[in-house]
Amino acid sequence: MKALPNNYAGKIDQTTYQDAALYQSSLGTPVLTDLTFESVAYDLNSTQRIIVPSVKLTTVLLAVSLPKNIVATAIQGRDGTVKEYIGKGDYQISINGIITGQNGHYPADDVIALKRMVDAPVPIRVTSTYLQHLDIYDVVIVDFNTAQEPGGYSQQIFTINAISDTPVELQISNV
Template sequence: MEFSFSKTPLMPFGNIAAIGLSSAITNKLDFGSEDFNFNGADYIGVPTLTSLAFNYKGEKIDFPECIITVNQEKNIVTTPMEGRDGTIKEYISDGDYTIAMEAAVCSYIINQNGETDYKTSHAYPKEQLEKLIRFLKIKDALDVQSDFLTLYGIKNVVVKSYGMVQETHSNRQAFNIQMLSDTPYEIKINQDVAINK
């Protein structure tokens, strides 16, 4: 089965329909051809099925399947003028990308014999959830690895908010995360030394 970008199938995820990025990219596309014109702007505001991994100081947590929606903010200065309705808008620059992620942790496991471990697979995913929450509480930027976010040059994010979603499965916990893109920068201080003679 082959897909093209113009006819990418919708992938169901709960009540959300998302475009499958990985299936579209991995189907014999020539990235160097003139016909290939895919870019991140095509997917702004579109829920997209992809993968993502958080990294922080050697620790890693991986989500093979999640839905990510990316939007672009703008930095605009508004100035009210006396005697005039509305404001004067001055476009300053592109702002941060806002990133919404929806995924789940699950305790379902298959043992070495290819059989389901019933006891473990039906337990609440407490350990996986605790590890996720430790990452979400980090008061620093997190490194992210995601083919989808790479389209926008996003390699670091800051978690803005997160929440859990009630489900009917005892072995699965869905969640959503709101993030902002983060660009590391260095501040260089140029100190002029005055020499008094």
């Protein structure tokens, strides 16, 4: 049997263009995207100011969704509904990650630092190429989940759910 000719031969670019790694992880693997929660400060009460240092997460996977605000109105005598686009909602961001420690050592300091950031009752500035491509610069953490993993003493898995935030600057005028 004679082979059929390949109509795509020589027409598909075979050049490989790879993004450069940002740096090497503690495991020696290339880090192509990371996430940093920038330092925040807030008042706990009238006498105590809390400052939380930045937290850099190198082993994360991000998932982002964007709901739209749509009002669907039923009209008598008409099948279906009339949809009215109101605007975009907040981005919903799921951050799944692992904090790793040295072999045989639980990464307690890093876990505590992440917990302090998660506890902050304020919007948090984030630095992540992936999120910046979507115009996400500030987030509000909605919930935090973590669990122990069999055989995973030297690491801590976690999931953070957050929503995007756009700072609003109010202008006060003297009337």
